[in-house]
Amino acid sequence: MPRKKPNPHHRAARLALAALVPLALGIAGWQWLLGHPEHNPWAPLNLNDPPGWATRAKLARLKGDVSECRAVLERSEVAFTPLAPTGEGPCARPDRTRLGDYPLAPDTPPVTCPVAAALEIWRRDSVAPAARRIMGGEIRRIEHLGAYSCRRMYGDSEGPWSEHATANAIDIAAFVLEDGTRISVLRDWDGDGPKARFLRAVREGACGSFATVLSPDYNAAHADHFHLDQDERWAGVCR
Ligand SMILES: [Zn+2]
Incomplete structure (x- = not known):
């Protein structure tokens, strides 16, 4: 047929x-x-959008583009003061951005704009919600151990320069709630009580906006703080 x-x-x-x-x-x-601009790699970054698939890549692209990064802070209505460049060589700081309304203590050190942007996202999307959900309170203070330090990694006399040399990093030691409750990385990391769960939640949360997050799980040098930076060399380390 x-x-x-x-x-x-x-x-x-x-x-x-x-x-x-x-x-x-x-x-x-x-x-x-x-x-859904948060998932759209071509949409201008606005920190008020919910976090999405494209957020971290867009944050990473801001490194090295100070004016674009500061435009993002302005678009997102984040208060900040741009400070004059200082330093030279490996400790040259072309980008010194001081957040204007952030509960850092004992002071608010200037950091790079990508670190400032990530701090904002972290506070809003991770630290504040975790404080309410796990601790039942609001954050009054986030205590830090410093951002800028012109030195190589771990203070060695040779080897790669630390991200702290350009304040492209900040070390966070503790969180204080409105009622005075203090949650310290050094004292409260171990165990499975609310303070330890809060610290784990905000460590995980930091990985959504920072390139590198090092906690007591990483090594003994980080027993008393979270190291948060925007270094693309080891982007993705979150431990
Ligand atoms: Zn550090």
Whole structure:
């Protein structure tokens, strides 16, 4: 029996459908991205958008582009003061950005703009919600051990320079709630009580906006603080 000859009209319709389906999916996907700028790598970063798939990559791109990073802070209505560049060589600091409304103590040190942006996201999306959920209170203070220090890693006399040499890092030691409760990395990291769970939650949360997060789990040098930086060399270390 001779095979039935395929109807050329059917074939054309199938081809048209094969071309239209991806096109329709593409348009739908693009429209969805326009409504979800946090997942859209081409949308200008606004820190008030919820965290999304593209957030960390966009934060990473801000490194080295001081004016674009500060434009993001302005667009996101984050208060900050741009300070004049200082230093030279490996400790040159072309980007000194001081947050204007952040509960750091004993002071608010200038950091790089990408660190400032990540601190804002971390406080809003991780630290404040974890304080409410786990500790039942609001954050009054976030105690730090410093941001800028012109030195090599671990204070060695040779080897790579620390991200602290340009204040592209900050060390966080403790959190104080409105009622005075103090949660210290050194004293409260171990165990499974609320303070330890809070510290683990905010350590995990920091990995969403910082390139590198080192905690007591990393090594003994970090027993009393979280090291948070925006160094792309080891991006993804979160321990
Ligand atoms: Zn550090």
